[in-house]
Amino acid sequence: MAENRVVIGVDSSTQSTKALAVDIDTGAVLGQGRAPHTVSPGAGRESDPEQWWEAFGKAVAGTGWADRAAAVSIGGQQHGLVTLDASGAPVRPALLWNDVRSAPQAAELRAAIGAEEIARRTGSVPTAAFTAAKWAWLRANEPAAADRVTAVRLPHDFLTERLTGEAVTDRGDASGTGWWGPDGYDRDILARIGLDPALLPEVLAPGARAGLVGAGTPLRPGTPVATGTGDNMAAALGLGLRPGQPVLSLGTSGTVYAVGRATPADPSGTVAGFADALGGWLPLACTLNCTLAVDRLSALLGRGREEVEDGGTVVVLPYLDGERTPDLPGASGLIHGLRHDTTPGQLLQAAYDGAAHALLTALDVVLREGGVDPAGDEPLLLIGGGARGQAWQRTVLRLSGRAVQVPEAQELVALGAAAQAAALLTGEPADEVARRWRTAEGPVLAPVARDEAALERIGDTLRRAGALQGAPAEDQ
Ligand SMILES: Nc1ncnc2c1ncn2[C@@H]1O[C@H](COP(=O)(O)OP(=O)(O)O)[C@@H](O)[C@H]1O
Numbered sequence: 001m002a003e004n005r006v007v008i009g010v011d012s013s014t015q016s017t018k019a020l021a022v023d024i025d026t027g028a029v030l031g032q033g034r035a036p037h038t039v040s041p042g043a044g045r046e047s048d049p050e051q052w053w054e055a056f057g058k059a060v061a062g063t064g065w066a067d068r069a070a071a072v073s074i075g076g077q078q079h080g081l082v083t084l085d086a087s088g089a090p091v092r093p094a095l096l097w098n099d100v101r102s103a104p105q106a107a108e109l110r111a112a113i114g115a116e117e118i119a120r121r122t123g124s125v126p127t128a129a130f131t132a133a134k135w136a137w138l139r140a141n142e143p144a145a146a147d148r149v150t151a152v153r154l155p156h157d158f159l160t161e162r163l164t165g166e167a168v169t170d171r172g173d174a175s176g177t178g179w180w181g182p183d184g185y186d187r188d189i190l191a192r193i194g195l196d197p198a199l200l201p202e203v204l205a206p207g208a209r210a211g212l213v214g215a216g217t218p219l220r221p222g223t224p225v226a227t228g229t230g231d232n233m234a235a236a237l238g239l240g241l242r243p244g245q246p247v248l249s250l251g252t253s254g255t256v257y258a259v260g261r262a263t264p265a266d267p268s269g270t271v272a273g274f275a276d277a278l279g280g281w282l283p284l285a286c287t288l289n290c291t292l293a294v295d296r297l298s299a300l301l302g303r304g305r306e307e308v309e310d311g312g313t314v315v316v317l318p319y320l321d322g323e324r325t326p327d328l329p330g331a332s333g334l335i336h337g338l339r340h341d342t343t344p345g346q347l348l349q350a351a352y353d354g355a356a357h358a359l360l361t362a363l364d365v366v367l368r369e370g371g372v373d374p375a376g377d378e379p380l381l382l383i384g385g386g387a388r389g390q391a392w393q394r395t396v397l398r399l400s401g402r403a404v405q406v407p408e409a410q411e412l413v414a415l416g417a418a419a420q421a422a423a424l425l426t427g428e429p430a431d432e433v434a435r436r437w438r439t440a441e442g443p444v445l446a447p448v449a450r451d452e453a454a455l456e457r458i459g460d461t462l463r464r465a466g467a468l469q470g471a472p473a474e475d476q
């Protein structure tokens, strides 16, 4: 294999870094590497950016192509607040997307600007996940640390800068900050949260080159580096997604999204109006409790993930980490409707249902926000670690009523980053590279009738659980 025909794509996600070495011509994966991350337990969710950098080195070395790849690009978990001092070292661990301590700061921003206005300006109504709320939390709770910060980055920007020395980002990841919109950085929002725009990276145009690999990194000096993007935007590239094709990703987070034709601005906050990595839009709904919550329930029940049973009417709201969709940052797990004849397998199935419910009920809003008819019959593309699970597949079929397509290709975030890197060399748009690689191909599972009764039971429990789960009085 000629060295100038292989690129490396990286996914620096919540639980681990994954890297793929990919043949530019065929999309064949020639090598892969992985290294785990540590996320703090307890009230917050934090990770050390230095560990991401070490994991990046191990994962790219694991591909076997680190010293020979022709280009590289990095997709990363969205929203995380990385704070650097004048030497480029982290001031403190990064505050991650699933850290809900910043919920009061998000509520303050919403109240100060108004949900409609902030959605119009930034595409999204901020929740605790958004970087703007995290910076406001840092200012309020650790002012001395905030004062030492000379640069604010997102996880993928931090790694790109370590590689190239360039302080740059892309519109996809920038759109998850809460301080960026179609007109660029929103100076009013930055002023409200006390963040100097000079601390932020430059937002590069789609398809631009971020820079060249410098000395002393795990990659060959001089290797071109693409802009990278947020992990969901990278997966959209990795699938070669066209407008209106819906995606459900089952990983640490659950996400549902589609490339849109229109600029999204959902004032209800269910759908975040992210930008994609190409110049379009990526309306998306995200939950905090997905594969990890179901795995925790299966461990508590002492059953394997696939040991589910049909029947019964028990409802599980598996909000072990608080929740973002619906916006219940103070929520916890809740079981309702337990009977003498409820079996452990039914309880486990109810956890799957509870984790999928918000994503699948948000799907129509996601499509409408992107200007696409939700009545279309495009199969739902199922990706992420959970997509291989039979129980997950059956749950999604039952609660969506749609055909479900499971791409054979795995690690679509890393593949999307690889497509970005390849696009730097070939001049094609990255989504076209992925379509050429046929990354979305895989079996299509035939639709089944939507289980309206289960959806209604979960929705009803949610409404009635109101005060217990910390819902505002007007929603109860
Ligand atoms: N066969 C499977 N069935 C259900 N869940 C799975 C399966 N394989 C992996 N997972 C889950 O997938 C998750 C990892 O998914 P991934 O998309 O790699 O995560 P991340 O969001 O960190 O990128 C893990 O929490 C794991 O429990």
Ligand SMILES: O=C(CO)[C@@H](O)[C@H](O)COP(=O)(O)O
Binding pocket: 013, 014, 015, 076, 077, 078, 079, 097, 129, 176, 230, 231, 232, 251, 252, 253, 254, 255, 272, 286
């Ligand atoms: O917050 C969001 C999307 O808005 C998450 O999807 C993060 O981007 C984390 O992704 P994973 O680590 O679960 O892939």
